[in-house]
Each structure stands twice: as C-alpha cells, then as structure tokens.
Amino acid sequence: xxxxxxxxxxxxxxxxxxxxxxxxxxxxxxxxxxxxxxxxxxxxxxxxxxxxxxxxxxxxxxxxxxxxxxxxxxxxxxxxxxxxxxxxxxxxxxxxxxxxxxxxxxxxxx
Amino acid sequence: xxxxxxxxxxxxxxxxxxxxxxxxxxxxxxxxxxxxxxxxxxxxxxxxxxxxxxxxxxxxxxxxxxxxxxxxxxxxxxxxxxxxxxxxxxxxxxxxxxxxxxxxxxxxxxxxxxxxxxxx
Numbered sequence: 001x002x003x004x005x006x007x008x009x010x011x012x013x014x015x016x017x018x019x020x021x022x023x024x025x026x027x028x029x030x031x032x033x034x035x036x037x038x039x040x041x042x043x044x045x046x047x048x049x050x051x052x053x054x055x056x057x058x059x060x061x062x063x064x065x066x067x068x069x070x071x072x073x074x075x076x077x078x079x080x081x082x083x084x085x086x087x088x089x090x091x092x093x094x095x096x097x098x099x100x101x102x103x104x105x106x107x108x109x110x
Numbered sequence: 111x112x113x114x115x116x117x118x119x120x121x122x123x124x125x126x127x128x129x130x131x132x133x134x135x136x137x138x139x140x141x142x143x144x145x146x147x148x149x150x151x152x153x154x155x156x157x158x159x160x161x162x163x164x165x166x167x168x169x170x171x172x173x174x175x176x177x178x179x180x181x182x183x184x185x186x187x188x189x190x191x192x193x194x195x196x197x198x199x200x201x202x203x204x205x206x207x208x209x210x211x212x213x214x215x216x217x218x219x220x221x222x223x224x225x226x227x228x229x230x
Contacts, residue, residue: 036216038157045206045223046157051216089157093214097172099147101157 003028003100004090011108017078020105022090023071028100030071034093037066037075040104041086049088050075077107085109112137114207114221122201122228128194132207132221133187140165140185145210147217148181148192150203158203162213163190170213197228 005023012018022029022037029035035053038046048057050066053073063079073092077084090102118130132146139146147162161171163181171179175194183190194201204223210216 032214034214038217045220046217047220048216048218057218091157091216097159098162098170098214099159101159103156 003094004092004102006088006090006102006105008103009106009108011110012077012080013110014080014082016080017076018080018107019077020075020088020090020107022073022075022092022102024073024092024094024100025071027096028071028092028094029068029073031095032093033068035066035068035073036091037064037073038089038091039084039086040089046089080109082109112209112219114209114219116205116207116221116224118224118226120225120227122197122226123230124198124228125196128192128197128201128226128228130192130205130207130224130226131189132191133189134209135188138185139183139188139190142166143211145213145215146181146183146190147208147210149206149208149217150201151206151223152200152203160192160194160205162210199228202226202228 037050040046053068054066088105113135115133122128145162148160163169178195180193206223207221208217209219
C-alpha cells in the first residue's frame with residue numbers, strides 16, 4: 001500500500017485538460033510544500049515534471065502545472081498531447097521519511 | 111550533464127545479498143550539496159525509496175528496509191553502492207540510482223535502472 005493515494009487511471013482526448021490527484025495527510029502533502037510529480041514512459045526512468053508543488057524544471061512545457069489544497073496535490077495537463085500518455089507519480093516529503101510516493105496513475109490519451 | 115549508471119548482477123539467489131553500484135559522471139560526488147539515493151520499482155508497480163547517502167558517508171534508510179540495507183560511497187571512484195541482504199522474490203525489481211539536492215528535495219537525475227531478479 002502506497003503512502004499517497006492516486007487514481008489508477010485517467011484519460012482524455014487530445015487538446016483537453018486532465019487533472020491527477022495525490023492525496024496524503026497533514027504529515028506529508030498537507031504539511032509541506034515539497035510535492036513533486038514524475039512522468040514515466042514504458043521502459044524508461046521517471047522524469048521530474050513538477051517540484052515544490054508548482055514549479056517546473058527547465059524544459060518542461062507550461063502545459064504541465066501543479067497545485068495543492070489541504071492534503072491533496074494535483075497535476076494538471078492542459079492541451080493534452082499523444083506524447084503525454086505515460087504513468088505519473090507524485091512524491092512528498094514526510095515527517096517520518098524524506099520521500100514517499102503515490103501508487104501511480106496511468107494516463108491514456110484517447 | 112550529470113549521468114548515473116547502475117551496474118551489478120541481474121540475478122541473485124534467495125537469501126543472498128544484492129549488490130549494485132552507481133557510477134556518476136559529469137559531476138563529482140565529493141563536491142557536496144547532493145544526496146545520492148536508491149529507489150526500486152517492482153514489476154508493474156510504483157516507486158519505493160530505499161535510502162540515501164551524502165558524500166560525507168552519512169546515510170538515511172527507509173525504515174521498512176533499514177535492517178537489510180547498506181549504502182556506501184567511494185568518492186575516489188565517484189561511485190556509491192547498495193547492498194540488500196537476505197533477499198527474497200519480493201525484492202525482484204528495477205533498481206534506480208539518482209540524485210537530489212537535499213533530503214526531501216526532488217530527484218533531478220536518474221540512472222536508466224537495472225532489473226534485479228531474485229530466483230534460484
């Protein structure tokens with residue numbers, strides 16, 4: 001059982017927007033602004049897409065955005081593209097461990 | 111550009127010790143300021159942080175694996191290593207080495223990952 005809860009799957013059509021949620025507790029997501037999001041294509045290593053809740057590393061399209069409300073963080077992808085189809089993982093700092101991850105969400109672009 | 115590369119046996123027998131090494135290029139482990147971690151991903155599953163080491167040798171392990179994990183660093187070779195003892199089939203996973211700029215900070219560089227299968 002993962003420490004953070006994500007939906008198993010989400011889907012959307014090209015051009016649409018989707019949001020992936022990541023729910024934790026006040027000891028992790030809700031207590032710190034240290035939420036990150038990673039994109040993983042099949043057979044590849046994860047890639048950092050969002051850090052510190054809403055910051056994008058250099059090179060990540062601004063179609064990707066992050067936010068947080070209470071104990072739930074969210075990743076929104078706008079203007080969905082075929083290349084966005086991948087697994088997405090959230091991660092948070094916690095009071096008991098530097099990192100915990102969500103179980104991952106499979107994004108399907110219809 | 112920092113690059114990380116895992117190496118080690120792809121097959122380990124049950125009850126034995128899994129040993130992996132991560133070679134870092136494009137940057138020096140001993141320059142400080144970064145934490146060097148191991149993460150694993152069970153087949154078709156999510157990510158599990160195993161532990162990290164700082165260039166000084168200080169370590170921090172996932173409490174669920176702490177009794178079986180040792181992470182060490184060799185700054186002369188610009189490498190850090192993972193040892194996981196008393197392995198079982200449940201330790202079969204892709205193991206990644208990676209870098210972050212602080213405890214709890216995001217992982218900005220990842221190795222390509224290496225699959226380790228535990229089987230007799």
